[in-house]
Amino acid sequence: MTTTRALGSTTGVEITFILIGLLTFGAAVLTVTVRNLVHAALWLVVALGGLAGCYLLLAAEFVAWVQVLIYVGAVAVLLLFGLMLTRAPIGRTTELDSGNRWAAAVVGLATAGVLVSVIGDAVRTTWFDPRQAVVNGTAKAVGTSLFRYWVLPFELLSVLLLAALVGAIVLSRRDVSDDVDAAEGTPRAQATEAEA
Amino acid sequence: MNPDNYLFLSALLFTIGAFGVLIRRNAIVVFMCVELMLNAVNLTLVTFSRMHGDLTGQVIAFFTMVVAAAEVVVGLAIIVSVFRTRRSASVDDANLLKY
Numbered sequence: 424m425t426t427t428r429a430l431g432s433t434t435g436v437e438i439t440f441i442l443i444g445l446l447t448f449g450a451a452v453l454t455v456t457v458r459n460l461v462h463a464a465l466w467l468v469v470a471l472g473g474l475a476g477c478y479l480l481l482a483a484e485f486v487a488w489v490q491v492l493i494y495v496g497a498v499a500v501l502l503l504f505g506l507m508l509t510r511a512p513i514g515r516t517t518e519l520d521s522g523n524r525w526a527a528a529v530v531g532l533a534t535a536g537v538l539v540s541v542i543g544d545a546v547r548t549t550w551f552d553p554r555q556a557v558v559n560g561t562a563k564a565v566g567t568s569l570f571r572y573w574v575l576p577f578e579l580l581s582v583l584l585l586a587a588l589v590g591a592i593v594l595s596r597r598d599v600s601d602d603v604d605a606a607e608g609t610p611r612a613q614a615t616e617a618e619a
Numbered sequence: 620m621n622p623d624n625y626l627f628l629s630a631l632l633f634t635i636g637a638f639g640v641l642i643r644r645n646a647i648v649v650f651m652c653v654e655l656m657l658n659a660v661n662l663t664l665v666t667f668s669r670m671h672g673d674l675t676g677q678v679i680a681f682f683t684m685v686v687a688a689a690e691v692v693v694g695l696a697i698i699v700s701v702f703r704t705r706r707s708a709s710v711d712d713a714n715l716l717k718y
Contacts, residue, residue, distance in 0.1 A: 463651065477625065489684055538634065558673065569681070580682060
């Protein structure tokens, strides 16, 4: 964990991390500042893809591909569909930000200060060698760990996903029972009137 | 290879996400910022997994992703149904609990 390596020497992994980190950071900043809703969603896709790159650099291969599949694939498409379904203004809008920009900036700077100082204080002296104690998060290794130690949470999560699926269907469909009642009720009422 | 760079990146992403939740007015963009915060936490988990040579952090990051996917599905359905009744996706207009 703590080896005596020169701080000045950079490896290819570090250079790649700096590039990907800058890309992710810039894309995240653009996501919250850009004035076009669809562009914000697309910059979010770039940021999530950059995070997948970070996972690859951290030898978490399985998590990286799951990130690409779930976030870059599914969640981005869902968010874009949501923007279209709610008739979001396509193009630049000034209505996008609320008025509490300064309060938000103060809260954000305070959060950043606290987090960065705490992390800097905690891991300032930690150094780990890239070739020492690497766990390769391949699909095989993660799957073994998942089904050996985490079976119960895994099964619970599948039930949660099913519940979320059913909940989304129930929430997003129109009220069918009213239509059925209205459609069935009218001829029956007419029939009883005719009998009378 | 220093782990704190990854942790700093994740702290900054979390802060950007929190800032976006506070300033954005469209509910779906607020949602995107929440996703950014969740991903920042995932990066922290994977970094700790790498630091300690243990796969548990990656497994928990995987679980977080699944829960976040469920949250996106239900949340978007709620936003769309709010839009259907109020004709607006702005978080300022969803004020039914005030009355």
